[in-house]
Amino acid sequence: MQAVALIDCNNFYVSCERLFRPKLNGKPVVVLSNNDGCVVSRSQEAKDIGIGMGVPLFTIEDQVKKHDIQVCSSNYTLYGDMSSRVHDSIAEFSNEIENYSIDEAFAILEVNRYSKPLFDSGLEIRKAVKAWTGIPTSVGIGPTKTLAKIGSKLAKKSSDGVFDLTNERVREEVLAKTSLVDIWGINVRTAAKLFKLGIQNALQLRDLDVRSARSALTVVGSRLVEELRGNPSIALEMMAPLKKTICCSRSFGGEVKTLTEMTESIINYVSTAAEKMRRPQLVANAIQVFIETNRFKEKGQYSNSATIKITPTDSTRELIGYATSILRHIYRPGYAYRKSGVILLGLQPSESETRRLFHEDTYLKDRKLMNAIDALNMKHGRQTVRFGMPLKREKAWTMNRNHLSPSYTTNIGEILRIRS
DNA sequence: TCTGGGGTCCTAGGACCC
DNA sequence: TCTGGGGTCCTAGGACCC
Numbered sequence: 001m002q003a004v005a006l007i008d009c010n011n012f013y014v015s016c017e018r019l020f021r022p023k024l025n026g027k028p029v030v031v032l033s034n035n036d037g038c039v040v041s042r043s044q045e046a047k048d049i050g051i052g053m054g055v056p057l058f059t060i061e062d063q064v065k066k067h068d069i070q071v072c073s074s075n076y077t078l079y080g081d082m083s084s085r086v087h088d089s090i091a092e093f094s095n096e097i098e099n100y101s102i103d104e105a106f107a108i109l110e111v112n113r114y115s116k117p118l119f120d121s122g123l124e125i126r127k128a129v130k131a132w133t134g135i136p137t138s139v140g141i142g143p144t145k146t147l148a149k150i151g152s153k154l155a156k157k158s159s160d161g162v163f164d165l166t167n168e169r170v171r172e173e174v175l176a177k178t179s180l181v182d183i184w185g186i187n188v189r190t191a192a193k194l195f196k197l198g199i200q201n202a203l204q205l206r207d208l209d210v211r212s213a214r215s216a217l218t219v220v221g222s223r224l225v226e227e228l229r230g231n232p233s234i235a236l237e238m239m240a241p242l243k244k245t246i247c248c249s250r251s252f253g254g255e256v257k258t259l260t261e262m263t264e265s266i267i268n269y270v271s272t273a274a275e276k277m278r279r280p281q282l283v284a285n286a287i288q289v290f291i292e293t294n295r296f297k298e299k300g301q302y303s304n305s306a307t308i309k310i311t312p313t314d315s316t317r318e319l320i321g322y323a324t325s326i327l328r329h330i331y332r333p334g335y336a337y338r339k340s341g342v343i344l345l346g347l348q349p350s351e352s353e354t355r356r357l358f359h360e361d362t363y364l365k366d367r368k369l370m371n372a373i374d375a376l377n378m379k380h381g382r383q384t385v386r387f388g389m390p391l392k393r394e395k396a397w398t399m400n401r402n403h404l405s406p407s408y409t410t411n412i413g414e415i416l417r418i419r420s
Numbered sequence: 421t422c423t424g425g426g427g428t429c430c431t432a433g434g435a436c437c438c
Numbered sequence: 439t440c441t442g443g444g445g446t447c448c449t450a451g452g453a454c455c456c
Contacts, residue, residue: 032424033423037422038423038424040424040425056422058421058422059423076425084429101455108428138448153430183455185454187454187455189453190453190454219429225443244427245426247427249425251425253422294423295423339424
């Protein structure tokens with residue numbers, strides 16, 4: 001028999017900051033997003049004061065002063081590094097690990113009648129991660145990933161830091177007390193839908209017949225019900241699948257009103273995105289540029305995006321050229337812009353990487369084979385159409401971003417002129 | 421005045437083909 | 439008033455996650 005454990009770092013970013021600044025221990029601490037805009041991590045003390053997740057800093061300034069809350073800018077290099085150490089530590093305890101996010105990992109725990117109880121395994125992992133990395137964790141254990149997730153939430157509140165949901169009776173008790181939004185994959189919108197059907201807690205959802213779940217929430221719903229019943233329906237992904245998109249975007253510190261400044265930002269993002277793409281030897285199929293004004297303001301809104309097809313052989317310099325052309329095309333003067341970004345789409349392994357994958361003597365091959373074959377089949381001839389759009393339809397660009405700006409298309413001639 | 425960034429999956433429906 | 443049928447591919451948009 002097998003069980004799944006979810007090892008979840010407590011207040012991860014704050015815990016990382018505390019490792020290197022022990023003075024923060026025992027005090028309320030928050031870590032902020034880019035531009036020091038929003039709270040993205042809170043210490044227990046900060047949570048107890050009532051600081052919400054994701055709140056803008058300027059809305060809690062009174063509390064910061066009153067409670068002497070320690071405010072940190074984020075340092076993602078540090079968190080990434082600590083994350084690998086945590087994942088490496090967990091790998092000492094299981095051969096089947098999924099590094100699910102920067103602060104979480106699933107691990108398969110083997111159960112047999114001679115081995116120690118799962119609960120003790122949880123304690124052991126927790127203790128080791130703390131000793132080896134300094135990061136406190138919570139461990140949830142259950143027959144499925146969804147149940148392990150629920151367990152980890154309870155573990156955070158328990159004194160042991162471990163909660164085992166493999167026992168069916170315990171599970172039933174817990175599920176009856178678990179609200180819908182505390183289930184992995186259910187947010188307020190979905191919860192509201194279920195509420196209308198008379199479903200108010202995890203136990204009722206578990207006992208909903210699969211067909212109703214499917215008709216209300218599509219396949220996601222039926223998977224959820226199965227998971228809650230203890231039937232694994234969400235596989236453990238030991239190999240991180242290849243990325244399908246790479247995005248680089250930022251909100252500006254203030255308002256940006258000139259094409260020159262916008263162009264500078266776009267050039268930066270393309271360089272960063274291209275670097276992220278080339279390191280794992282990927283190539284992209286298309287590039288998208290988007291721009292937005294301040295979405296929190298009521299008036300003077302504009303946002304837009306456009307995508308063009310690119311080829312694997314395009315250099316970063318060429319990509320910058322395309323991206324700035326796209327920008328010129330979607331940019332409208334007279335607006336105060338707050339955000340811009342670049343997305344590389346349709347990522348595939350490069351040809352050399354594909355060859356390497358073919359020769360690689362591991363199960364890696366199976367997972368990547370489909371992508372690899374696609375990559376080999378990729379055309380190298382340059383086309384200026386958006387993907388999926390045949391040339392004859394003369395619909396190379398599509399402007400869509402949102403309701404604020406109408407969709408329209410331009411013809412190939414215009415694109416060529418812009419690109420040249 | 422100040423409001424993050426980077427992803428994935430699913431479905432409906434349009435466009436196209438024979 | 440009638441106006442095929444079956445299939446694929448693609449995208450936008452919704453929903454969710456950390």
